[in-house]
Amino acid sequence: MSKKKNDRIEVLKMLISSKEMGSQEEVMQELKNEGFPITQATLSRDMKQLRIAKASSMDGKSVYVLPNETMYKRVRKPKAATTLLQTPGFVSLNYSGNMGVIKTRPGYASSIAYNIDISSIPEILGTIAGDDTIFLALKEGASKTALEEGLGTIIPNLKLE
Numbered sequence: 001m002s003k004k005k006n007d008r009i010e011v012l013k014m015l016i017s018s019k020e021m022g023s024q025e026e027v028m029q030e031l032k033n034e035g036f037p038i039t040q041a042t043l044s045r046d047m048k049q050l051r052i053a054k055a056s057s058m059d060g061k062s063v064y065v066l067p068n069e070t071m072y073k074r075v076r077k078p079k080a081a082t083t084l085l086q087t088p089g090f091v092s093l094n095y096s097g098n099m100g101v102i103k104t105r106p107g108y109a110s111s112i113a114y115n116i117d118i119s120s121i122p123e124i125l126g127t128i129a130g131d132d133t134i135f136l137a138l139k140e141g142a143s144k145t146a147l148e149e150g151l152g153t154i155i156p157n158l159k160l161e
Contacts, residue, residue, distance in 0.1 A: 008036045012046055013066060017107065020063040022054075027064065090155045091132075095144060100136035109134045112155065121150035
């Protein structure tokens, strides 16, 4: 996936999770406002890829939602999606024995865990992601320094508590 498409997909996820929109025209306008002017056909493909569906909002309006709504909490005064994307999702990393726990901003854990999983860091056996927490199962005797170097390639602002 190209960087531009990847950025557009991330902006689309942020928009769907932070604004109540009921039509593709509204979504296309919001994407255009964020610097991603696209056609209706491209938007349809992106929405299908993300499995975006329609659901009833609290006030009964039909609005677009992401497949696991609990992962992307709606906020009252949303910031521009591009501003949010410039703010890293990583918060902290701590250890207990051969376990690591990464704290993230709400909604970021699954995408960071996915990036960790596909990077094949040798010290990590696997991950489990929630909304704002990632559990890392580390290989027995794994070097925390080597692990942090590997994670640093995925998480540019890796800082330890």
